[in-house]
Amino acid sequence: MADLTRERVDAAYAALMTGDKSKILEYWDENLRFEMPGHHQFSGWYVGLDDYLTKMGKLGEAHGGRFAATTKHVLILPEAGISIDVYELDGYRPGAAEGTISPYDRLQVQGVHMLRWENGRVVEGRSALFGDGVTRGNLWWSPVDDAGERTEL
Amino acid sequence: MADLTRERVDAAYAALMTGDKSKILEYWDENLRFEMPGHHQFSGWYVGLDDYLTKMGKLGEAHGGRFAATTKHVLILPEAGISIDVYELDGYRPGAAEGTISPYDRLQVQGVHMLRWENGRVVEGRSALFGDGVTRGNLWWSPVDDAGERTEL
């Protein structure tokens, strides 16, 4: 069984990005449960790796390519099987004006993922956002733009 | 052209309930715009009567039959082509325990519809809720239940 190290956390996220399921399964458990914060249409617990991967695909559609995610820090507590990474997001909804500060159109938040590891794989993930990030997430992931018009997801 | 009377407002809602499109078109304009309050997945402006009717069908799935809507008052201002009806909702999400008070599982709100009429038909509708009803609506229409588990809509 692989030890829980900061490098292994980095490698787990890198595997996700490849989209290669067999690679992903080296780090993420088939029965993964993952929770998105807030109460928007993508919030709540995803059950199973497939459910989670499907969601990630939809998230990509929601931002249409203008989205940056940066990992700032990775902390681990191997004896409890816990890692926490600190991240930062900056993304736009499709069609949003560059530089807008409306939280309906742009998401600028910092937060953490807390991952629980068993036998070298992530079995549970939860996310939390600092400041009023959860409200900003609720507005950004909502179908309404700053003017209240619907932009279907 | 039909006058704007309280009876006509009642008749417009009764027509909606029939599901009969030709009947509905006597009271609701083909190009109706209708706004649901809040920032949940059904919020924002619906564009066109068909879009609005489709939404109403989905709303029915969200409550699975345990939903009561009551009209308390109808007010009209014919010279401005405006009617406002005061309503009350009490509904459950499918699977929610009878009598629960969790706003994630049960919606108990009072509010108004403001309708704008032209040539005897509703061309625009907007809804607003009293108290913290909009937050309650955001929680209730969200996919997460009181425990954070997803109940797909």
Next chain:
Amino acid sequence: MADLTRERVDAAYAALMTGDKSKILEYWDENLRFEMPGHHQFSGWYVGLDDYLTKMGKLGEAHGGRFAATTKHVLILPEAGISIDVYELDGYRPGAAEGTISPYDRLQVQGVHMLRWENGRVVEGRSALFGDGVTRGNLWWSPVDDAGERTEL
């Protein structure tokens, strides 16, 4: 006893603006209950006219003078003792940049007041906002600005 007319509704609001308690008491009951929507620090039911008038003073401090309230329509239903007025607000928090669209710094909402009248005086008032106005109100009345810094009320 004074009849409930649209003119009397206008006069009730005009009396409020004078700040003259004896004038106000001609239209607003000593035991008035009035509800602000949302869940911010000024939300909920105010009990008694004095409580309500005190709140209105604090609301003034929150916007520091840049605040416009416009009544668009007044509807009445005398047989039920109900009036509903439709209004529009546009206000800034002190220090907010002119023209900003951040809902933390600027409030742009439309809504209604529903007043219940007895013996010619308002005994109960409730407010509701269209669109995502209640969320916007929650953000605007909060002590945090767009950057998360506190601006004490």
Next chain:
Amino acid sequence: MADLTRERVDAAYAALMTGDKSKILEYWDENLRFEMPGHHQFSGWYVGLDDYLTKMGKLGEAHGGRFAATTKHVLILPEAGISIDVYELDGYRPGAAEGTISPYDRLQVQGVHMLRWENGRVVEGRSALFGDGVTRGNLWWSPVDDAGERTEL
């Protein structure tokens, strides 16, 4: 300068609990900035240790004694001067019925504090909550109870 260890994190929180300012200053910087998540009346950045300690006193009044806070895990990243502790809260508003599940009356959340340390002292703290905890916090810290009545803080 004291090293950043998990024991030192525990000791910093223990010092806070004593209320002894000179003890507190061994672990918390005079110019501490600390951020409460959400957009309720206690949200946002507190500036300076005194401001933060005053806030903590008011938080105590808000729950009236029925409040449990439990630390689940402490993670550290000494080379970045960062600690993250995972905590759990269960608290009631004064007068709330034992066992209620209304988020307006009871707060049940899990989250993290991220602390930034310099020269052995905390100079910055931020909090984030998992799931829909921030919304629950907004409702709980609000002055309105489940019925919309105000319970002044």
